[in-house]
Amino acid sequence: MAEITISLPDGSQRSLAKGATATTLAESIGSRLAKAAVAAVVDGAEVDLGRPLPSGAQVAIITGDSDEGRHVLRHSTAHVMAQAVTQLFPGAKFSIGPAIVDGFYYDFELPGGRTFTESDLEAIEARMREIIKADQPFVRAEMPAADALRLFADQPYKREIIERVSSGAADNEDVSEVGSDESISVYRNTPEFVDLCRGPHVPSTGRLGHFKLMKVAGAYWRGNEKGPMLQRIYGTAWESNAALDEHLHRLEEAEKRDHRKLATELDLLSFPSQLGGGLAVWHPKGGIVRKVMEDYSRDRHINGGYQFVFTPHLANANLFRQSGHLDFYRDNMYPPMEMDNGTYYPKPMNCPMHCLIFDARQRSYRELPLRLFELGTVYRYERAGTLHGLMRIRGFTQDDSHIFCTDEQLQEEIASLLDFVMSVLRAFGFTEFTANLSTKDPLKYVGSDEAWARATDALQLALDKYGLPHKIKEGDAAFYGPKIDIDVKDAIGRTWQLSTIQCDFALPERFNLEYIGADNARHRPIMLHRALFGSLERFMGVLIENYAGAFPTWLAPVQARVLPVAEAHENYAAEVAARLHTEGFRVDVDEANDQLGKRIRAAKMEKIPYVLVVGDDDVSAATLGVNPRGGDVERGVALDDFIAGLRAEIAEQLAQGNDRPVPREAATEAPAAGFDPGVIAPATRNLAK
RNA sequence: GCCGGGUUAGCUCAGUGGUAGAGCAACCGCCUUGUAAGCGGUAGGUCAAGGGUUCAACCCCCUUACCCGGCUCCA
Numbered sequence: 058m059a060e061i062t063i064s065l066p067d068g069s070q071r072s073l074a075k076g077a078t079a080t081t082l083a084e085s086i087g088s089r090l091a092k093a094a095v096a097a098v099v100d101g102a103e104v105d106l107g108r109p110l111p112s113g114a115q116v117a118i119i120t121g122d123s124d125e126g127r128h129v130l131r132h133s134t135a136h137v138m139a140q141a142v143t144q145l146f147p148g149a150k151f152s153i154g155p156a157i158v159d160g161f162y163y164d165f166e167l168p169g170g171r172t173f174t175e176s177d178l179e180a181i182e183a184r185m186r187e188i189i190k191a192d193q194p195f196v197r198a199e200m201p202a203a204d205a206l207r208l209f210a211d212q213p214y215k216r217e218i219i220e221r222v223s224s225g226a227a228d229n230e231d232v233s234e235v236g237s238d239e240s241i242s243v244y245r246n247t248p249e250f251v252d253l254c255r256g257p258h259v260p261s262t263g264r265l266g267h268f269k270l271m272k273v274a275g276a277y278w279r280g281n282e283k284g285p286m287l288q289r290i291y292g293t294a295w296e297s298n299a300a301l302d303e304h305l306h307r308l309e310e311a312e313k314r315d316h317r318k319l320a321t322e323l324d325l326l327s328f329p330s331q332l333g334g335g336l337a338v339w340h341p342k343g344g345i346v347r348k349v350m351e352d353y354s355r356d357r358h359i360n361g362g363y364q365f366v367f368t369p370h371l372a373n374a375n376l377f378r379q380s381g382h383l384d385f386y387r388d389n390m391y392p393p394m395e396m397d398n399g400t401y402y403p404k405p406m407n408c409p410m411h412c413l414i415f416d417a418r419q420r421s422y423r424e425l426p427l428r429l430f431e432l433g434t435v436y437r438y439e440r441a442g443t444l445h446g447l448m449r450i451r452g453f454t455q456d457d458s459h460i461f462c463t464d465e466q467l468q469e470e471i472a473s474l475l476d477f478v479m480s481v482l483r484a485f486g487f488t489e490f491t492a493n494l495s496t497k498d499p500l501k502y503v504g505s506d507e508a509w510a511r512a513t514d515a516l517q518l519a520l521d522k523y524g525l526p527h528k529i530k531e532g533d534a535a536f537y538g539p540k541i542d543i544d545v546k547d548a549i550g551r552t553w554q555l556s557t558i559q560c561d562f563a564l565p566e567r568f569n570l571e572y573i574g575a576d577n578a579r580h581r582p583i584m585l586h587r588a589l590f591g592s593l594e595r596f597m598g599v600l601i602e603n604y605a606g607a608f609p610t611w612l613a614p615v616q617a618r619v620l621p622v623a624e625a626h627e628n629y630a631a632e633v634a635a636r637l638h639t640e641g642f643r644v645d646v647d648e649a650n651d652q653l654g655k656r657i658r659a660a661k662m663e664k665i666p667y668v669l670v671v672g673d674d675d676v677s678a679a680t681l682g683v684n685p686r687g688g689d690v691e692r693g694v695a696l697d698d699f700i701a702g703l704r705a706e707i708a709e710q711l712a713q714g715n716d717r718p719v720p721r722e723a724a725t726e727a728p729a730a731g732f733d734p735g736v737i738a739p740a741t742r743n744l745a746k
Numbered sequence: 747g748c749c750g751g752g753u754u755a756g757c758u759c760a761g762u763g764g765u766a767g768a769g770c771a772a773c774c775g776c777c778u779u780g781u782a783a784g785c786g787g788u789a790g791g792u793c794a795a796g797g798g799u800u801c802a803a804c805c806c807c808c809u810u811a812c813c814c815g816g817c818u819c820c821a
């Protein structure tokens with residue numbers, strides 16, 4: 058009997074009978090592997106387990122618990138969903154159903170413009186379970202486009218995909234559906250149900266089942282806003298029920314961190330509907346957090362060599378005409394106000410006004426780099442459906458900086474700017490960062506190629522020097538210059554885009570900005586835009602979600618609450634609170650009108666870092682019972698010791714902003730631009746536990 | 747902006763074509779508490795707003811505002 062030889066990922070080789078498949082191979086290795094297998098990689102290409110292996114092939118088995126394996130499970134589950142929908146809704150057209158992060162979706166068009174309801178999801182899910190129980194095979198077939206067009210005669214979206222692929226106009230989305238070959242591949246589950254697909258798929262539907270349909274939503278066909286709106290069903294699918302449950306649990310945890318929910322619960326801020334969409338008011342508790350954030354930011358900026366400026370919320374249309382915003386950004390600007398001496402707009406950006414400040418008098422190279430800083434409140438008309446709590450909002454305050462520098466300074470300035478940005482972000486508890494470098498869109502840009510190359514190199518060099526992992530986004534830059542965006546990873550692994558550093562060749566031109574160089578000639582400065590928090594609102598939202606509302610002590614709205622055990626201890630409680638207040642801490646007292654346990658519970662629900670219980674023992678000994686958030690109760694702590702510890706803890710938290718990344722080779726060198734990177738000296742840091 | 751779902755007390759939510767209810771919070775008492783919910787009482791709502799259908803609308807219909815989930819957008 059003829060044999061074939063295949064190589065495994067560990068370098069070993071196996072002989073199998075001719076015609077053997079990856080399933081045979083997996084079985085020959087072990088029954089557990091055979092059971093977990095969902096597809097295979099043969100000579101670098103993902104294929105079905107049931108495909109015969111060519112002799113000499115390099116083969117790896119894909120199991121369901123790998124990223125590739127889950128992708129196969131999800132994609133296969135999407136097919137099952139499409140079959141269930143076509144059974145339950147005769148005449149339904151189906152378009153695209155890919156695997157995505159954590160799950161899959163499929164887009165449908167129902168006859169008569171019908172839409173799915175939540176209860177439809179239950180019925181579809183039930184039918185899917187029947188299909189899975191029936192253990193239908195996934196049978197692959199390949200055919201010429203003409204045959205495929207006939208096969209999908211009543212599926213216009215499928216036909217469109219086939220036509221695009223066969224005419225060579227396929228995009229990635231299409232290719233994932235059918236592959237890029239001349240022939241079209243399809244997978245058939247039943248005589249009635251067949252779907253276009255590149256594969257691979259699990260051998261049969263019985264291999265699926267750890268899934269849940271999550272939600273229904275509208276989605277444009279091919280993402281085209283002008284095209285038809287389809288009905289999309291999202292689902293999640295995993296290799297086991299344990300993995301599914303874990304995922305659902307993660308979603309619950311994320312929901313508990315939702316900043317909109319916590320903002321209400323913790324009385325931080327709100328979005329009164331009377332204000333209008335996308336506009337927030339900060340309550341006292343949120344206000345104090347913001348104030349602490351702002352104070353810290355201002356201190357760091359002073360140390361970082363920035364100069365503070367203030368600009369109005371409105372400007373004459375001419376300003377935005379000159380800056381180009383009216384041409385490029387009008388759709389996102391609030392509508393104009395007609396005044397007796399012209400037309401005024403609420404500002405969507407601070408940059409034009411900062412340009413005016415630069416231009417207010419003649420500038421010398423000796424003043425550069427000129428770093429202007431403003432907590433500037435701007436208004437942007439975000440479309441109604443795009444608003445999302447603090448994350449996408451219409452009125453917000455940017456911690457906005459514009460730096461004017463010479464060509465020669467650009468490199469150093471960007472490097473020190475990146476240091477500065479990272480240092481401040483670290484103070485807010487973020488430790489993992491990634492960046493994106495967006496480069497020139499060759500079809501849409503202003504400025505010279507040399508300038509772009511120089512600026513892009515400077516950004517690249519700064520990232521390399523800092524050792525910040527980053528991706529290059531080719532052609533993703535705005536027309537006016539390349540940029541770096543910095544993403545942070547939060548406590549549960551989600552990433553948020555916060556800071557941005559952008560080069561701008563356009564505005565200095567439009568405002569005809571100049572400085573007098575050492576050569577006594579006029580030169581055009583380069584302008585850098587930089588937002589660090591992005592906006593205070595959004596940053597607050599990210600902080601709330603990152604800390605799940607439990608702000609570190611230095612940021613917490615109330616840092617300590619004093620609870621007298623009984624009325625007799627209220628005077629002492631007030632003394633303790635007064636002392637803490639004098640020492641500069643945010644403290645309040647909850648008098649003994651309720652049971653102690655109840656007051657402790659209330660304080661815990663408010664996520665206050667320290668609950669201080671004082672009773673008879675404490676009055677006589679000048680001590681406290683310290684109940685820290687997330688820690689154990691300690692009785693009999695001397696007030697002075699508590700104060701010292703609190704001060705040390707806060708200093709330590711702030712000092713995170715001084716830490717440089719450890720593995721960096723150049724960690725010992727001085728900051729590039731010769732400025733103090735903004736270290737806040739923690740006087741009591743040595744007192745840290 | 748588009749598709750779908752919502753909006754009832756400060757918060758979380760019940761509820762019915764015949765003009766509203768709970769828990770928590772608030773307030774007032776009693777209790778005087780040593781580490782996560784003591785007891786009793788009071789007050790609190792134009793049921794998002796406007797229009798329509800109806801003898802009668804919080805409930806059905808329409809419009810608007812706002813929110814939620816997506817899509818698109820985020821020079």
